[in-house]
Amino acid sequence: AQKVTQAQTEISVVEKEDVTLDCVYETRDTTYYLFWYKQPPSGELVFLIRRNSFDEQNEISGRYSWNFQKSTSSFNFTITASQVVDSAVYFCALSEGNGQNFVFGPGTRLSVLP
Amino acid sequence: GAGVSQSPRYKVAKRGQDVALRCDPISGHVSLFWYQQALGQGPEFLTYFQNEAQLDKSGLPSDRFFAERPEGSVSTLKIQRTQQEDSAVYLCASSLASTPQNPRGYEQYFGPGTRLTVT
Numbered sequence: 001a002q003k004v005t006q007a008q009t010e011i012s013v014v015e016k017e018d019v020t021l022d023c024v025y026e027t028r029d030t031t032y033y034l035f036w037y038k039q040p041p042s043g044e045l046v047f048l049i050r051r052n053s054f055d056e057q058n059e060i061s062g063r064y065s066w067n068f069q070k071s072t073s074s075f076n077f078t079i080t081a082s083q084v085v086d087s088a089v090y091f092c093a094l095s096e097g098n099g100q101n102f103v104f105g106p107g108t109r110l111s112v113l114p
Numbered sequence: 115g116a117g118v119s120q121s122p123r124y125k126v127a128k129r130g131q132d133v134a135l136r137c138d139p140i141s142g143h144v145s146l147f148w149y150q151q152a153l154g155q156g157p158e159f160l161t162y163f164q165n166e167a168q169l170d171k172s173g174l175p176s177d178r179f180f181a182e183r184p185e186g187s188v189s190t191l192k193i194q195r196t197q198q199e200d201s202a203v204y205l206c207a208s209s210l211a212s213t214p215q216n217p218r219g220y221e222q223y224f225g226p227g228t229r230l231t232v233t
Binding site for chain 1: 147149155156157158159162170203205207212217218220221222223224225226227229
């Protein structure tokens with residue numbers, strides 16, 4: 001069975017601080033896909049990144065970076081120099097090889113204070 | 115281009131009423147998913163279509179829930195005899211065909227959701 005754990009329920013930081021959101025997953029498949037989504041107060045889930053299980057290269061996109069470590073089944077998300085607009089709930093999700101069953105973690109609520 | 119749209123955005127139903135929630139996926143997207151998101155929780159999978167075929171409905175909580183996508187485009191999620199525990203945000207997502215040769219097909223794009231309140 002697949003499972004996604006986001007141990008941090010809520011995080012508060014002051015603007016310009018760096019913050020890392022943790023994600024740990026469980027799956028028996030050898031091929032799977034990991035995702036991060038942002039859900040701002042407006043409610044719409046915004047796709048941020050997809051990572052394939054066979055590609056462990058880390059990725060950076062502007063102030064965002066992702067650290068995928070298969071050895072620890074983790075896919076952590078770091079925001080550098082956080083801004084107030086980063087305040088949202090962030091979800092980590094897992095899709096096994098069939099691409100049908102998308103499992104979300106419980107989410108981490110990030111508050112960036114001015 | 116246009117994203118996933120859902121209507122209505124808000125629905126209040128009295129317990130026992132039937133409701134129908136509509137989803138318009140991104141044009142050309144083969145796969146369509148429905149999720150239920152309770153307050154303060156992550157989305158939970160309900161059902162999945164590939165074109166007009168409903169390939170997985172394992173997440174539907176009861177036989178009061180029914181989804182269809184008759185022409186492989188617009189989808190409707192119907193809830194019969196609504197109960198208070200059905201109150202949630204219902205999210206629709208669509209994606210391209212997901213194959214190992216096209217991993218972008220695994221990226222799901224979400225609509226704004228329909229907030230259902232059953233009183």
